[in-house]
Amino acid sequence: MKHLVMLGAGHAHVHMLSTLASQALAGVQVTLIAPYPRQLYSGMMPGFVAGHYAVEDCVIALSPFLKNTSVTWLPRSATALDAQARTVTLDDGSSVPYDVLSINSGPVQDRQKIEQLMPGAREHALFVRPIEGFAALWPQVLAMGQHKPLRFAVLGAGAAGFELACAISHRLANASVTLVSGEATVGANYPLAVQTKMLRVLKKRHITVLQERAVAVAAGEITLASGARLACDVPLMAIGAHAPAWLRSSGLALDEQGFVAVDAFQRSTSHAEVFAAGDVATRQDVQLPRSGVYAVRAGPPLTKNLRAVLAGVAPSPYPPQRKTLNLLSCGDRTAIASWGNWSAQGRWVWWLKNRIDRGFIQAYSRPA
Ligand SMILES: Cc1cc2nc3c(=O)[nH]c(=O)nc-3n(C[C@H](O)[C@H](O)[C@H](O)COP(=O)(O)OP(=O)(O)OC[C@H]3O[C@@H](n4cnc5c(N)ncnc54)[C@H](O)[C@@H]3O)c2cc1C
Structure with a gap:
C-alpha cells in the first residue's frame, strides 16, 4: 500500500481533504500532519480584529473531513524533512515515512x-x-x-x-x-x-x-x-512571509529564499514524489505572488495531480491565472478592490469580500 503524507492543512490541502470522503483513494494510506484541528482563514483575520467576525466564523474544521475517511491525523508540526530517506520528522521526535509527500504548510515569520x-x-x-x-x-x-x-x-x-x-x-x-x-x-x-x-x-x-x-x-x-x-x-509584526527553516536541510531544490521550487505540476523540481502548493512553494515556470488567492486556487489541480501520480498516471500542468482580484478591507465595512490596473473602493467592495470569504468557509463546512 502506498503512503501519501499531507504536510500542513493549508488551503490546497483543505480542498484535497474535502474530496476524500466522496472519492476515496483506493490502495493508499493517507496521513495528515497538522498541528491544529482546524484551518484559520487568514483573509478574515482583519475582519476578526475589526469585530465583524467571531473567530468561529473564520475557521474550517478538519474533523468532518477526517470522520468519513481513513485519513490518519497526526496533531503535530513537522520539524525536519529528509527527501533522500523520504521521511518527515515531527516535533515529538517521531518520524513518518512516505511514498508521496505533499507540502502545504504556508509561510512562517522566521x-x-x-x-x-x-x-x-x-x-x-x-x-x-x-x-x-x-x-x-x-x-x-x-x-x-x-x-x-x-x-x-x-x-x-x-x-x-x-x-x-x-x-x-x-x-x-x-x-x-x-x-x-x-x-x-x-x-x-x-x-x-x-x-x-x-x-x-x-x-x-x-x-x-x-x-x-x-x-x-x-x-x-x-x-x-x-x-x-x-x-x-x-508592536505588531506584520512583516515577513519566510520559508520554514526545516526545509533548508531537506535536500529538496529550493528557490533563493528557501521555498520549495516546483514545476508546472506543483511538483518538486528535484524530487518527483514531492509536491508543494501555496505560499511554501515557488513556481519556477511562472512568477506568482505569494497570496491566499493563489493558495486557494492551487487546491483542485494539486488534488488532481496527487490522485494521478498515486494511480500511476502522468500529472497535468496547471497554468495559474495571471491576474487576480485583490480585496483589501479598510477597517470599517468598506474595502478596496484591484484587478490589474483597475481599482475601486466602497461599501460594495466589502460586501463582495465578505460574501467571497464567508462563501469559502461555507463551501468547506458542508459535509461531503
Ligand atoms: C493578517 C493577514 C491577512 C491576509 N489577507 C489576505 C487576503 O485578504 N487575501 C490574500 O490573498 N492573502 C491574504 N493573506 C496572505 C495569506 O494568508 C497567505 O497567502 C495564505 O494563507 C497562504 O496559504 P497556504 O495554504 O499556503 O498556507 P496557510 O494558510 O498558512 O496554511 C498552512 C497550514 O499549515 C500548518 N503548518 C504550518 N507549519 C506547519 C508544520 N511545520 N507542520 C505541519 N503543519 C504546519 C498551519 O498551521 C496552517 O494550518 C493574509 C495574511 C495575513 C497574515
Whole structure:
C-alpha cells in the first residue's frame, strides 16, 4: 500500500481533504500532519480584529473531513524533512515515512531572522503568524485596549499590515495607530492608484505612516533607523512571509529564499514524489505572488495531480491565472478592490469580500 503524507492543512490541502470522503483513494494510506484541528482563514483575520467576525466564523474544521475517511491525523508540526530517506520528522521526535509527500504548510515569520533585523522583536512583539497564536492573543490585547488607550505600531505595510492597522483603529477608537512601512511605500506591490487609495484611507483613519525601518524593539518603544524612538505599547509584526527553516536541510531544490521550487505540476523540481502548493512553494515556470488567492486556487489541480501520480498516471500542468482580484478591507465595512490596473473602493467592495470569504468557509463546512 502506498503512503501519501499531507504536510500542513493549508488551503490546497483543505480542498484535497474535502474530496476524500466522496472519492476515496483506493490502495493508499493517507496521513495528515497538522498541528491544529482546524484551518484559520487568514483573509478574515482583519475582519476578526475589526469585530465583524467571531473567530468561529473564520475557521474550517478538519474533523468532518477526517470522520468519513481513513485519513490518519497526526496533531503535530513537522520539524525536519529528509527527501533522500523520504521521511518527515515531527516535533515529538517521531518520524513518518512516505511514498508521496505533499507540502502545504504556508509561510512562517522566521523569529531568528526578524530578531537579527530588530533585536528585541522576539520578546516584545506580537507576531501575526502563526495565525492561531495571533488569534489567541488578540482578545487579550483587545481587553487591554478597552481598559486604557493603547499605542500600536504595525510593522510592515503590505496587505496584512494595512488591513490590520485599519482594523485596529476601527475596533479601538481610543488607540493611536502608526504604520511603519520600512523603506518601501505603503502597499508597494500594488498599482499606484491602489497605493493612493490606501494612503487616503490611512489619513482618514488618523493612522500615522512612517516610511522608515524599525531597527529595535523594546518594552514601550521601537527604535527607527534614524535613531528616533517611537513610544509603543503593542508592536505588531506584520512583516515577513519566510520559508520554514526545516526545509533548508531537506535536500529538496529550493528557490533563493528557501521555498520549495516546483514545476508546472506543483511538483518538486528535484524530487518527483514531492509536491508543494501555496505560499511554501515557488513556481519556477511562472512568477506568482505569494497570496491566499493563489493558495486557494492551487487546491483542485494539486488534488488532481496527487490522485494521478498515486494511480500511476502522468500529472497535468496547471497554468495559474495571471491576474487576480485583490480585496483589501479598510477597517470599517468598506474595502478596496484591484484587478490589474483597475481599482475601486466602497461599501460594495466589502460586501463582495465578505460574501467571497464567508462563501469559502461555507463551501468547506458542508459535509461531503
Ligand atoms: C493578517 C493577514 C491577512 C491576509 N489577507 C489576505 C487576503 O485578504 N487575501 C490574500 O490573498 N492573502 C491574504 N493573506 C496572505 C495569506 O494568508 C497567505 O497567502 C495564505 O494563507 C497562504 O496559504 P497556504 O495554504 O499556503 O498556507 P496557510 O494558510 O498558512 O496554511 C498552512 C497550514 O499549515 C500548518 N503548518 C504550518 N507549519 C506547519 C508544520 N511545520 N507542520 C505541519 N503543519 C504546519 C498551519 O498551521 C496552517 O494550518 C493574509 C495574511 C495575513 C497574515
